[in-house]
Amino acid sequence: MKVLIRAVAAVIALFVLAVIGLLTMVLVDADAEATEVSDGGGGLRGVPEEFRPWIFKADQECKEPELTPALLAAQLWQESKFKTSEKEATSRAGAMGPAQFMPGTWATWGRDADGNGEASPWDIGDAVMAQGRMMCSLLKQAKASGFGGDPRALALAGYNAGWGAVERYRGVPPESFARGETYRYARDILANVPRFQGPGLLEVSGSGTGPDALRKAATRMGTPYAWGGGGPLGPSAGFCDGRNGYLGGTCVASSTVGFDCSSLVQYAYWPSVKLPRTAAAQYGATSDRPVSRQDLKPGDLLFWSHGGSGAIYHVAIYAGDGNVLHAPRTGRHVEVAPLTSAMPDSDYYGATRP
Missing domain, CATH: 1.10.530.10 (Lysozyme)
Known part of the structure; x- marks a missing residue:
């Protein structure tokens, strides 16, 4: 300084x-x-x-x-x-x-x-x-x-x-x-x-459903977070529900065209894998294919919870090298972040492979 x-x-x-x-x-x-x-x-x-x-x-x-x-x-x-x-x-x-x-x-x-x-x-x-x-x-x-x-x-x-x-x-x-x-x-x-400002260059190696989904999601880096926004066809305006979608006490989701965490994942995998809309539902749809943290591959889904499968609140896509690609929260953008700090590490619930 x-x-x-x-x-x-x-x-x-x-x-x-x-x-x-x-x-x-x-x-x-x-x-x-x-x-x-x-x-x-x-x-x-x-x-x-x-x-x-x-x-x-x-x-x-x-x-x-x-x-x-x-x-x-x-x-x-x-x-x-x-x-x-x-x-x-x-x-x-x-x-x-x-x-x-x-x-x-x-x-x-x-x-x-x-x-x-x-x-x-x-x-x-x-x-x-x-x-x-x-x-x-x-x-x-x-x-x-x-x-x-x-x-x-x-x-x-x-x-x-x-x-x-x-x-x-x-x-x-x-x-x-x-x-x-x-x-x-x-x-x-x-x-x-x-x-x-981006874009930077992320090399996504390999082929298949997971790497292809990661590549597709990566094209949306920098897109704003919008609670309730986005879907299989791309970003859209979100909404506020009395608790989510606010920044500084003001509802910003309804005027923001973007993704939330689960809509980004749904968009990335669609139409190859037609995942449901919410993070909890996406876990439910893929939980029969769990992946240990040591065996993660690009495209795997990672989930965070406040306690149990019924309290899952966030989903991200594994991007390789210990990083995740996700839409983190209101006021931020779709981004790559370290797995250890993308969300509270103590809330990490598990991973699945769609």
Whole structure:
């Protein structure tokens, strides 16, 4: 993080680190063997491999829907262009590492996320997870503040200049503040988010009902979640039932064209396997073909329950390499996520093979 205001004899001196560059976008064509997919929260592309798992993990740990992998990636690009060396990722103000943390701020947010025995702003895992935690907290503040504008812009401004600057101006500080550095920081990151959004490339190997269903579902990555929406023919508007389909107290499902968890599965397998509509019914229709967690194959169905087969509340498609493809919840999109964190691991009920 670049906090560029330093007090010198009661006069504020501003140090601005200009970050200018072009990102070469990765263009991927979908076909039967290599399907276009997003990797979570609307997708991710053009990001170095060593950053990708940490960006997804940081996104998964934040429950604020405004935080997406693409937003975190665009912010890292603005901060450091994904550089990790001391020479390339140290600002004139003293900010350090790929996420540009000042020492005082790092003391608040830094943890040993990668388990190497040291919490360091130079470690990719430590830095990205700290970035995600701080942005998640700032997004909560932004939405609770009552200030106008995009809460993402407010959070980014808080990351760059401190939340106090946002409170002072009751919004993103104007161009007259800090020579426009904070204003441009928020503006440029949001403008770059589409460059980092999916699709990425997921190789689905093999043939047969399961891999074919996974390929079909993967073409819907990035589609919004809509409670009650979707079916065999594709996404559709959902509905609210008094408990589900709401975001921030507002019914959003009825105005969102998308899938919920079970309609995505039904769509993926249709018409080869005509599964019923709900997750519990899909378990009932396939429970005679159980699969152990150690023997999962792409296309297998995974279920989560609050207790027993009658309380199944979520279904996902196994995507290989310990990941699942699913429609997680209101406010999110069809995405790929680690099996261990897609839903509470303690709720995992079992898997079947349609």
